[in-house]
Amino acid sequence: MNHATRQQAGFVQVRGAREHNLRDVNVDIPRDALVVFTGVSGSGKSSLAFGTLYAEAQRRYLESVAPYARRLIDQAGVPDVDQIDGLPPAVALQQQRGTPTARSSVGTVTQISSSLRMLYSRTGRYPADQPMLYAEDFSPNTPQGACPQCHGLGRIYEVTEQSMVPDPSLTIREKAVAAWPSAWQGQNLRDILTTLGHDIDVPWRDLPQATRDWILFTDETPTVPVYAGFNIAEVKRAIKQQQQPSYMGTFTGARRYVLHTFATSQSAMMKKRVAQFMVGSVCPLCEGKRLKREALAVTFAGYDIGALQQMPLKQLAEVLRPAAQGRGEGGQAQDAAPTRSKQQHQRHIAERVAAGGSAHTAAPDVRRTAHDSQEKVIAAQRLAQALLGKLETLIGLGLGYLALDRATPTLSPGEMQRLRLATQLGSQLFGVVYVLDEPSAGLHPADGEALLSALQRLKAEGNSVFVVEHDIATMRQADWLVDVGPAAGELGGQVLYSGPPAGLAQIENSQTRRYLFDGGRGISRAVREPEAWLRLEQIERNNLQNVAAAFPLGCLTTVTGVSGSGKSSLVTQALLQLVAAHLGSSIDETDDADEHAPSPPVSDEDSRDVAGVPTLPEARASGRIVAGMEQIKRLVQVDQKPIGRTPRSNLATYTGLFDAVRKLFAATPAARKHRYDAGRFSFNVAKGRCETCEGEGFVMVELLFLPSVYSPCPTCHGTRYNADTLAIKWHDLSIADVLGLTVDAACAAFADEPAVLRPLQVLRDIGLGYLRLGQPATELSGGEAQRIKLATELQRAGSQRGSTLYVLDEPTTGLHPSDVDRLLAQLDALVQAGNTVVLVEHDMRVVAASDWVIDMGPGAGDEGGQIVASGTPAEVAKSRASRTAPWLAEALQ
Numbered sequence: 001m002n003h004a005t006r007q008q009a010g011f012v013q014v015r016g017a018r019e020h021n022l023r024d025v026n027v028d029i030p031r032d033a034l035v036v037f038t039g040v041s042g043s044g045k046s047s048l049a050f051g052t053l054y055a056e057a058q059r060r061y062l063e064s065v066a067p068y069a070r071r072l073i074d075q076a077g078v079p080d081v082d083q084i085d086g087l088p089p090a091v092a093l094q095q096q097r098g099t100p101t102a103r104s105s106v107g108t109v110t111q112i113s114s115s116l117r118m119l120y121s122r123t124g125r126y127p128a129d130q131p132m133l134y135a136e137d138f139s140p141n142t143p144q145g146a147c148p149q150c151h152g153l154g155r156i157y158e159v160t161e162q163s164m165v166p167d168p169s170l171t172i173r174e175k176a177v178a179a180w181p182s183a184w185q186g187q188n189l190r191d192i193l194t195t196l197g198h199d200i201d202v203p204w205r206d207l208p209q210a211t212r213d214w215i216l217f218t219d220e221t222p223t224v225p226v227y228a229g230f231n232i233a234e235v236k237r238a239i240k241q242q243q244q245p246s247y248m249g250t251f252t253g254a255r256r257y258v259l260h261t262f263a264t265s266q267s268a269m270m271k272k273r274v275a276q277f278m279v280g281s282v283c284p285l286c287e288g289k290r291l292k293r294e295a296l297a298v299t300f301a302g303y304d305i306g307a308l309q310q311m312p313l314k315q316l317a318e319v320l321r322p323a324a325q326g327r328g329e330g331g332q333a334q335d336a337a338p339t340r341s342k343q344q345h346q347r348h349i350a351e352r353v354a355a356g357g358s359a360h361t362a363a364p365d366v367r368r369t370a371h372d373s374q375e376k377v378i379a380a381q382r383l384a385q386a387l388l389g390k391l392e393t394l395i396g397l398g399l400g401y402l403a404l405d406r407a408t409p410t411l412s413p414g415e416m417q418r419l420r421l422a423t424q425l426g427s428q429l430f431g432v433v434y435v436l437d438e439p440s441a442g443l444h445p446a447d448g449e450a451l452l453s454a455l456q457r458l459k460a461e462g463n464s465v466f467v468v469e470h471d472i473a474t475m476r477q478a479d480w481l482v483d484v485g486p487a488a489g490e491l492g493g494q495v496l497y498s499g500p501p502a503g504l505a506q507i508e509n510s511q512t513r514r515y516l517f518d519g520g521r522g523i524s525r526a527v528r529e530p531e532a533w534l535r536l537e538q539i540e541r542n543n544l545q546n547v548a549a550a551f552p553l554g555c556l557t558t559v560t561g562v563s564g565s566g567k568s569s570l571v572t573q574a575l576l577q578l579v580a581a582h583l584g585s586s587i588d589e590t591d592d593a594d595e596h597a598p599s600p601p602v603s604d605e606d607s608r609d610v611a612g613v614p615t616l617p618e619a620r621a622s623g624r625i626v627a628g629m630e631q632i633k634r635l636v637q638v639d640q641k642p643i644g645r646t647p648r649s650n651l652a653t654y655t656g657l658f659d660a661v662r663k664l665f666a667a668t669p670a671a672r673k674h675r676y677d678a679g680r681f682s683f684n685v686a687k688g689r690c691e692t693c694e695g696e697g698f699v700m701v702e703l704l705f706l707p708s709v710y711s712p713c714p715t716c717h718g719t720r721y722n723a724d725t726l727a728i729k730w731h732d733l734s735i736a737d738v739l740g741l742t743v744d745a746a747c748a749a750f751a752d753e754p755a756v757l758r759p760l761q762v763l764r765d766i767g768l769g770y771l772r773l774g775q776p777a778t779e780l781s782g783g784e785a786q787r788i789k790l791a792t793e794l795q796r797a798g799s800q801r802g803s804t805l806y807v808l809d810e811p812t813t814g815l816h817p818s819d820v821d822r823l824l825a826q827l828d829a830l831v832q833a834g835n836t837v838v839l840v841e842h843d844m845r846v847v848a849a850s851d852w853v854i855d856m857g858p859g860a861g862d863e864g865g866q867i868v869a870s871g872t873p874a875e876v877a878k879s880r881a882s883r884t885a886p887w888l889a890e891a892l893q
């Protein structure tokens with residue numbers, strides 16, 4: 001077909017795409033089809049689907065709504081592409097990694113909560129003496145609706161002696177009152193106590209209760225002279241002799257300090273610090289339902305609206321079903337009707353007359369009609385039908401175990417994406433391109449069918465569906481595949497194939513082809529025999545109730561189960577928290593320092609929304625460890641979070657190999673002559689770096705209406721260093737040249753330098769040979785970041801012997817099957833070195849390759865939370881009770 005005919009036939013035509021690693025890509029992609037973009041991690045799939053197609057659609061949209069923004073859009077980064085024809089408007093349903101900022105809930109994202117409020121306002125059953133309410137009266141986020149005691153939070157936060165004084169064996173001088181400020185302000189408070197005659201050198205628990213209560217809970221704020229460094233006797237003498245005090249100090253009780261700081265501080269860090277001394281409990285007035293009494297008095301099908309917000313969507317659908325079928329509210333509500341007193345009935349009639357309404361008015365206001373009136377039943381039916389439609393879509397996508405009041409920050413990225421997908425399904429938009437990023441993430445194969453039918457439904461509604469995906473089942477169902485490769489980074493960036501799936505079988509250099517057509521060969525090796533076990537008992541967390549679990553030490557264990565069955569509750573919550581508590585340490589996250597940079601302040605608007613506000617103390621898993629801890633010295637959680645948030649962090653600095661490189665430069669004769677030390681070759685130190693960009697290589701351009709963009713530094717042209725530093729050469733390479741090397745090239749250049757070579761080799765072996773040493777951390781994909789973290793751990797494992805517990809939550813997300821093989825080899829090496837690895841995983845090839853499997857279920861939410869089967873992969877594959885078994889059996893063949 002020529003250009004014109006293809007366009008007519010409904011193709012998006014891309015010419016000369018060069019975004020990131022794309023190598024002048026020309027490709028025609030059909031519209032109104034399910035198109036899957038495949039290729040190894042880092043090959044350029046996202047650069048094509050999101051970086052080029054979606055970005056261009058977005059740019060065109062922006063331009064059409066705001067032509068004056070043209071110049072700004074240009075600077076903000078037009079995708080690097082010559083031409084795109086036939087591109088419809090696009091909606092991206094991307095997975096949000098990292099911390100979501102929106103304080104929203106399942107109910108608000110899907111807009112189901114607002115429909116429910118309408119249902120209650122219009123068709124709810126009101127107590128006889130209560131006036132009808134508006135929809136807003138049923139929202140905890142409005143002043144009209146919120147519970148007056150907890151202000152709509154559902155929880156109240158208080159402090160106790162135990163929460164503010166965690167270790168009563170300490171003295172006040174030793175900071176027993178942990179809740180007080182830590183720096184000089186805390187010292188000030190301790191000095192004031194001395195002036196007030198309290199002994200700050202006896203253990204807290206030996207102080208009289210009255211004294212302890214006063215120090216913690218008083219609202220008095222006496223101002224007294226402070227003699228810094230004096231003891232009680234010296235202070236007494238000083239006052240007697242009318243000595244000049246160091247200063248006058250005002251006392252604040254610990255409770256007053258904590259609550260006041262939490263309520264008024266502008267700093268999120270401060271809020272977070274004091275929040276750890278608060279204990280939350282369910283609000284006694286609204287019982288956690290967050291609404292005022294009048295709103296909770298209104299019922300539908302026998303439930304108040306708060307109860308509906310808290311129940312799993314699956315159950316909510318059943319509550320609404322009778323009404324949606326025109327059978328009224330169903331349940332107890334029906335038999336309540338005949339008992340209505342004559343008096344009430346008369347009042348109803350009186351109300352209708354007062355409102356000027358009658359059965360014959362043209363547009364009856366059903367809010368004022370009698371409860372069982374035909375009008376009301378029909379209104380309820382319409383509202384309930386619409387709600388049920390939305391609920392069934394969500395349930396179909398495997399989300400029936402969620403509740404409306406679940407805070408979205410507690411959802412996994414995969415759950416969040418499916419939530420947004422479900423919302424789109426009801427939107428009746430058409431002629432749009434939906435661009436999705438690995439929608440199968442977090443989904444058990446048993447739920448995969450529903451996802452595919454949702455994608456097919458979007459297509460049937462008249463849309464194009466472009467999906468970046470690694471899941472073989474999704475590839476098989478595609479109308480069209482775009483395979484990008486052949487490898488990653490500079491070795492990728494080409495479209496190897498674009499056409500119906502079957503045709504990929506002919507493409508020799510496609511990595512995808514091997515897995516799509518060779519039956520996804522399993523990875524077989526001898527299963528390790530567990531010697532000792534890490535045993536947990538009485539685990540309580542979310543849907544886990546009194547669960548006992550055993551993880552074999554020195555083995556690779558995968559935890560499986562349908563979405564919502566309780567895998568994360570068991571592994572990334574209970575196991576992590578209990579082991580961390582046992583080690584008396586916090587969890588060793590594989591992040592660098594700037595991960596812990598203060599987060600932006602939380603506005604009042606944010607902090608009052610839903611439960612689970614991050615600044616408030618979170619409930620923890622309970623349970624106990626009864627065996628195996630003697631073999632665990634360290635706990636590491638490896639995730640896909642970025643390894644740094646600024647371009648200052650990169651592969652070379654994160655892995656530590658840059659330190660060794662800088663030493664080599666400092667040891668050259670030229671450097672010695674100028675007395676340049678290793679610090680000179682750091683772009684984070686003033687001596688050697690470029691002054692203009694302070695070593696960033698880029699300068700930030702502030703834009704008026706758009707996020708700021710980086711542009712190359714005009715002085716050093718992106719090299720990050722000043723001219724004197726660049727003049728120093730090691731084997732003909734400047735320090736900037738070294739940062740420009742790929743890992744592969746660096747392996748050759750540093751072949752004789754073991755300190756540099758060792759970390760490089762690990763990176764090369766795990767398939768990251770294509771990355772440049774100076775590639776900013778911000779430009780790495782989640783999968784790349786995860787592998788770099790693992791590589792760093794592997795190096796450590798080489799130097800120190802075993803005894804570490806590694807926990808990973810769905811590490812195959814974003815990884816092509818060939819990358820998964822590499823990841824498995826890495827994990828295997830960690831286990832070989834004497835460590836224990838526990839994964840949450842849906843990829844059955846990985847499950848089949850592990851030593852031990854723990855399958856959760858049988859279903860999701862209340863229908864799950866149990867260990868259905870555990871054993872070797874072969875044993876679990878035979879379990880009758882396990883929903884994972886059939887898929888695992890298939891992968892084991």
Ligand code: ADP
Binds near residue numbers: 040043778
């Ligand atoms: P995929 O989606 O196939 O995993 P990507 O399109 O994300 O691959 O990445 C392709 C290549 O482009 C990788 O080498 C990656 O490191 C690089 N890359 C990704 N994002 C950026 C960026 N913002 N700037 C520069 N390079 C990038």
Ligand code: ADP
Binds near residue numbers: 401542543562860862
């Ligand atoms: P999985 O990891 O198997 O998908 P989870 O452990 O995330 O399952 O969830 C198990 C159950 O616990 C689900 O019903 C889920 O809704 C609930 N749950 C998980 N995390 C939270 C949370 N932070 N707050 C409230 N409920 C939660």
Ligand code: ZN
Binds near residue numbers: 290291
């Ligand atoms: Zn309340």
Ligand code: ZN
Binds near residue numbers: 693694714717719721
């Ligand atoms: Zn510069």
